[in-house]
């Protein structure tokens with residue numbers, strides 16, 4: 001290398017600072033995305049050092065919202081391929097494709113088929129930005145070595161014609177393959193992954209369409225694999241964490257006394273509804289009573305038994321209102337403000353990718369019914385979970401303005417702090433599954449978990465709730481600040497591995513590593529945190545001694 005690099009020496013910190021200074025000159029989030037991904041290719045240590053130190057600056061780039069734009073432009077931007085592409089043409093030959101991945105020791109595979117990328121719909125192969133971004137967060141926040149992460153895009157086609165006809169498109173130019181052939185391909189991929197990387201490989205499903213997401217999750221969980229769907233389960237945990245956090249604010253009605261209106265009945269909201277029922281059950285609320293507190297609205301209106309048209313999926317059926325609510329549902333139709341007026345919820349959670357759906361009328365009505373039901377100081381919760389930011393149901397500013405500051409607000413994509421009339425600021429919480437999935441992966445890897453049980457997700461939600469500080473609460477944030485993502489990932493990791501042990505979901509290899517624990521009870525024991533830290537990659541350069549090592553010696 002002598003002569004090929006400048007003679008002065010820089011340590012990692014200097015290079016991280018230099019990279020940040022250069023990136024700060026980028027004119028647009030998309031330019032910054034490209035530049036930072038280029039850094040990842042050319043200097044991984046510097047890239048991960050930068051991500052670890054300044055995650056709060058770069059999360060909106062490598063993750064929502066900028067990653068959404070990057071996916072939309074993926075085929076035009078692609079410089080060097082990232083992650084592994086497995087297509088339907090590889091059916092029967094997946095093992096060979098998988099052996100082209102250079103890493104021998106992978107602990108977590110992040111798979112998408114690109115059909116529901118954020119709220120942007122079917123992006124086909126262009127969805128690769130998502131598993132790549134999630135893998136980066138696993139490392140930057142969870143500390144999992146990048147070598148242990150494998151982002152995969154399964155290309156079975158794309159149902160968006162404009163993408164298929166884009167001359168630069170990098171995926172297969174055909175409509176999506178469905179049915180047996182699709183299932184065979186996914187089966188082959190999962191089998192080959194487990195053959196190559198062992199049964200404790202964690203399989204993280206991301207951004208599938210709901211019709212495949214629930215099915216695949218159930219199928220591989222039933223087989224006893226360590227697998228989780230981020231959009232269903234991790235979103236559920238962070239949403240429940242936010243609801244629990246809100247309970248610590250004065251004026252927020254108790255969970256067991258309110259009605260919850262979920263706008264969107266897909267992966268995110270059904271997952272949250274399922275976990276909420278479980279949390280209420282642990283508070284002694286019978287399951288059927290808890291379900292009666294919950295109302296779902298999808299593209300056809302209120303979800304109720306006997307609704308005409310498309311048959312309800314089993315996941316929706318579990319929450320369908322009884323026929324006694326048919327009259328109300330028909331009165332509501334598809335009108336959200338009517339739904340608020342008639343159901344009278346104190347919590348409104350949006351995950352339908354319908355930007356702006358929480359209009360002024362809807363939010364004002366929510367505030368009014370909450371105060372009528374629970375008193376004039378009562379505060380409604382407004383969670384606008386859809387990503388990227390254009391899909392958010394309303395903005396933080398709108399939620400506060402339309403309720404005179406009464407709303408407790410959280411969103412999937414971050415909003416800047418909002419100034420209150422008294423000069424102080426609201427800190428809207430970011431209710432995004434990134435507060436959960438890195439910790440879940442860390443906890444599973446540390447404990448060698450054989451299954452990712454719902455109780456582990458509940459443990460994750462509680463760990464997030466415990467991490468909320470009084471300072472955050474004072475500024476109306478119902479979740480820990482995203483600046484604390486690494487700290488939260490470690491706490492979630494500790495809670496998840498503890499729960500894996502307590503529920504017999506830890507494997508002998510994980511257990512032997514964890515045997516140092518004097519006792520398994522309690523919250524976040526320091527030993528476990530230390531253990532989790534032990535799994536975490538330290539960002540540092542090996543010392544470079546000029547004149548030694550790298551010179552070829554004839």
Ligand SMILES: NC(=O)C1=CN([C@@H]2O[C@H](COP(=O)(O)OP(=O)(O)OC[C@H]3O[C@@H](n4cnc5c(N)ncnc54)[C@H](OP(=O)(O)O)[C@@H]3O)[C@@H](O)[C@H]2O)C=CC1
Pocket residue numbers: 116117118119120209210230231235263264265266267268269297298299300301350351352353354385386387388391411412413431432433434
């Ligand atoms: N903050 C976070 O961490 C997360 C946020 N999300 C975001 O949430 C959004 C939805 O994701 P996900 O649940 O996975 O997607 P799904 O495709 O699984 O579900 C979308 C739901 O929205 C419903 N919907 C569509 N149009 C309307 C409408 N006009 N009125 C009411 N409901 C409607 C659909 O109805 P139907 O069932 O009738 O088709 C469906 O139930 C996305 O924007 C995604 O980015 C997702 C995961 C995590």
Ligand SMILES: CC(=O)C(=O)O
Pocket residue numbers: 064117118119207230231386387412432433434
């Ligand atoms: C955050 C996320 O996973 C999504 O919007 O799909």
Ligand SMILES: [Mg+2]
Pocket residue numbers: 118206207230231
């Ligand atoms: Mg997702």
